[in-house]
Amino acid sequence: MKPYIINTHSHINMLRETNIDDAILNAKKENIIIIVPSSTADDIFEVDNFIKKYENMFGYVGVFPEEVKTFTEKTLNDMENIIKNNDKIIGIGEVGLDYYWDKTYKELQKDVFIKQIEFANQMNLPLNIHSRDAHLDTLEILKKYNKNSIAILHCFSGSLEFAKECVKEGIYIALGGVVTFKNAIKAKEVAKNIPIEYLLLETDDPYLAPVPFRGKENQPVYVKYVAEYIAQLRGVSTDEIAKITTQNAERIFNFNEK
Ligand code: NI
Secondary structure (H helix, E strand, O other): OOOOEEEOOOOHHHOOOOOHHHHHHHHHHOOEEEEEOOOOOOHHHHHHHHHHOOOOEEEEEOOOHHHHHHOOOOHHHHHHHHHHHOOOEEEEEEEEEEOOOOOOOHHHHHHHHHHHHHHHHHHOOOEEEEEEOOHHHHHHHHHHHOOOOOEEEEOOOOOHHHHHHHHHOOOEEEEOHHHHOOOOHHHHHHHHHOOHHHEEEOOOOOOOOOOOOOOOOOOHHHHHHHHHHHHHHHOOOHHHHHHHHHHHHHHHHOHHHO
């Protein structure tokens, strides 16, 4: 199957109001491939099992910044075993820094982020990164510790200037439903102006549904509304945005070998 869009970040296993099988079918009908991140040291096993069941699905293993307290000495070992036994695990994520909710364990977040970057380097896998109110630290840590993994900033929330700085470092920018929100001036600027070779699409469902579903539960197929919106901003066709972002993702994840 030639994918139409690769949705690089969807927590489809966390949908509550939408039937998960329906959501998978909706995506499949439109040739949308879904990549599912994990969040805690325990749900890496859940994601591993979940994605095995569906042909249009891949996954990341990683511990999310707000869940770093679940990270233990055996977590990287567990991840390594999962990766070795499931070739549908194609990256490390979601990992990163989040200073929005709680700044009290910044140092632990940094430490676990660095360990997971080094692990991604060792496994030679891309990194799917969550960064909220922590842009400068995220970039500084990546510059210092990331040797050979392609980095993706998921649900990018920085300025255009910062996006350009990231692109200069070879970092990819993933955009989701936020870009369609009326007040998301920065995200629109980023979507319109970054080099298209560094753009990726996602939904981050069940959160952040794009217009016209804003406020409702998001689902992976809605990534097409993100593509449509960015296409309008850039004055190109939706197919063009779908095609190039799919090529970008295929290059990052070596999809053509899978
Ligand atoms: Ni997420």
